[in-house]
Amino acid sequence: MTMTGDQEPGLLRIVTAGSVDDGKSTLVGRLLHDSKSVLADQLEAVENASRSRGRQDLDLALLTDGLRAEREQGITIDVAYRYFATPRRRFILADTPGHVEYTRNMVTGASTAELAVVLLDARHGVVEQTRRHAAVAALLRVPHVVLAVNKMDLVGHDEGVFARIAGEFTAYATRLGVPAVTAVPVSALKGDNVVEPSAHMDWYPGPTVLEHLESVHIDHDPRRRVARFPVQCVIRPRTAGSSGHRGYAGKIASGLFHxxxxxxxxxxxxxxxxxxxDVLGRRARAAWAPQSVSLHLADDLDVSRGDMIAPAGVLPPLTRDVTATVCHLHENPLAKGARVLLRHGTRTVRAVVKDIPDRLALDDLSSDPDPGRLGVNDIGRVVLRTAEPLPLDAYADCRRTGSFILIDAADGSTLTAGMALGNGRQGLDAP
Incomplete structure (x- = not known):
C-alpha cells in the first residue's frame, strides 16, 4: 500500500510555542533560513524590512511575523503555517502566539501536531506561560515535545543553567503525562544548535533542533489506528431509475477502510x-486518513450527515454522558448549567453543562475543586449531557473522534475545546 498526502512517513506536523520576547519567531526564522527554506524574494524583503527598522543584521523574526500588525508591534498574533523541507523530511509548522490571551491559538495549532517545540528564555527559566504551553501539549496528546532553551549566549553558555531548566521542565511535563521531552540549548539569534551545532556549547552531546526534527520517529501507518468515517453528505444516484445505492462522502478521520x-x-x-x-472520482480498493472519499455500502441503509461509519468489531461507545478535559477559549466564562451546542465531527447536538468538577492550577498542577465556572484559557474537567447519543472515542485512543467543541447557541461563537475521557481516565496525567 502506497501512502500519500498527510500519511507520508516523511511529513512531520510541528507546533511552536513560547512566551513573549523569548525569541520564538527568531528561532523559527533561523530554522527556515539556515535550512535554506527561504526563497530569494522573501529574503530580500526581510533584508529591506530589517534596514527600514534601523537594523544592520537580518531580523529573522520577520520571516514568520507576516501580518502588518505583527510587524509593527513585533509580536506574533495569529497562527502562521509554514511549509519547508530538507532532503530527509517535509514539515508543516504552526507558529503560535506567546501572549497568554492567545492560548486559544496554540490549541488550534497543536490539535493536529505530532511534535511541539516549547521555547523559553534561559535567563527566566520555566515561567507560568511555559507551564501553560506544556499543559496544552499534554491536553492535546502531542506525542513529542522539544524544549528549546534559548538565549544561552546571554547566560554565558552555562551548562548548569541549562541542566537546571531542562530538569525542572521535564519533571513538570512528565507529571502532566507528556511521553517524551528532548531539551536543546540554543541561541536562535546566533544560530547555535538550531540547524548547525554550537561551537560554544561542546558540553552538549545531543542533536540540534533540526536534526531531532528530521530523525524523531512518527508512526503514520493507518493500519495501526482505529478506523472512523464521519459522514459529511449523502450522494444520491444521478437518475431516478438508477439501481445504484447512495454514496456517503466525507473525510476519513482515522485508520483505513477497504x-x-x-x-x-x-x-x-x-x-x-x-x-x-471512490477517491478523487476513481474506484479504489482501500482508502485511509485523511483522504476525502465516497463510501458505497452493500445495503441501502438510512444514513445521514453526522452519522459515523466504523469497523463492526471496533466501535466507539455511544453515549449521552460526556466527561472531558477542556480548554475554555471564550472571554465569557463557561458556567455550570449552561446550555450549549456540541459539535463532534460532522454532527451538532444540544448539550447542557451538568458539572465542572475541577480546574487545573498550572503552577503546581493541583486541582481547584468545584470552581463553578471556567474563564478564558482555563483548563479543567467538565461533565456534559447531550440531547442525542454520540459515537465518542476517548481522546487518548483517537484524537480526531475524541475531540469536540462547544458552541454558543445564540451567536455561533466557539466557546470551548474538549477532549473526551473514557475507561476511568480522570485527567491530563492519564496514560
Whole structure:
C-alpha cells in the first residue's frame, strides 16, 4: 500500500510555542533560513524590512511575523503555517502566539501536531506561560515535545543553567503525562544548535533542533489506528431509475477502510459491508486518513450527515454522558448549567453543562475543586449531557473522534475545546 498526502512517513506536523520576547519567531526564522527554506524574494524583503527598522543584521523574526500588525508591534498574533523541507523530511509548522490571551491559538495549532517545540528564555527559566504551553501539549496528546532553551549566549553558555531548566521542565511535563521531552540549548539569534551545532556549547552531546526534527520517529501507518468515517453528505444516484445505492462522502478521520470490510453505521447500529470506495472520482480498493472519499455500502441503509461509519468489531461507545478535559477559549466564562451546542465531527447536538468538577492550577498542577465556572484559557474537567447519543472515542485512543467543541447557541461563537475521557481516565496525567 502506497501512502500519500498527510500519511507520508516523511511529513512531520510541528507546533511552536513560547512566551513573549523569548525569541520564538527568531528561532523559527533561523530554522527556515539556515535550512535554506527561504526563497530569494522573501529574503530580500526581510533584508529591506530589517534596514527600514534601523537594523544592520537580518531580523529573522520577520520571516514568520507576516501580518502588518505583527510587524509593527513585533509580536506574533495569529497562527502562521509554514511549509519547508530538507532532503530527509517535509514539515508543516504552526507558529503560535506567546501572549497568554492567545492560548486559544496554540490549541488550534497543536490539535493536529505530532511534535511541539516549547521555547523559553534561559535567563527566566520555566515561567507560568511555559507551564501553560506544556499543559496544552499534554491536553492535546502531542506525542513529542522539544524544549528549546534559548538565549544561552546571554547566560554565558552555562551548562548548569541549562541542566537546571531542562530538569525542572521535564519533571513538570512528565507529571502532566507528556511521553517524551528532548531539551536543546540554543541561541536562535546566533544560530547555535538550531540547524548547525554550537561551537560554544561542546558540553552538549545531543542533536540540534533540526536534526531531532528530521530523525524523531512518527508512526503514520493507518493500519495501526482505529478506523472512523464521519459522514459529511449523502450522494444520491444521478437518475431516478438508477439501481445504484447512495454514496456517503466525507473525510476519513482515522485508520483505513477497504472494499468488503464489515462496518456498522452509528447511531443506528445497522451493519453492512463496503461495496465500493471512490477517491478523487476513481474506484479504489482501500482508502485511509485523511483522504476525502465516497463510501458505497452493500445495503441501502438510512444514513445521514453526522452519522459515523466504523469497523463492526471496533466501535466507539455511544453515549449521552460526556466527561472531558477542556480548554475554555471564550472571554465569557463557561458556567455550570449552561446550555450549549456540541459539535463532534460532522454532527451538532444540544448539550447542557451538568458539572465542572475541577480546574487545573498550572503552577503546581493541583486541582481547584468545584470552581463553578471556567474563564478564558482555563483548563479543567467538565461533565456534559447531550440531547442525542454520540459515537465518542476517548481522546487518548483517537484524537480526531475524541475531540469536540462547544458552541454558543445564540451567536455561533466557539466557546470551548474538549477532549473526551473514557475507561476511568480522570485527567491530563492519564496514560
Amino acid at each position: 472494499v468488503g470490510q464489515e462496518v456498522t453505521v452509528l447511531p443506528s447500529g445497522r451493519t453492512t459491508t463496503i461495496a465500493a470506495i
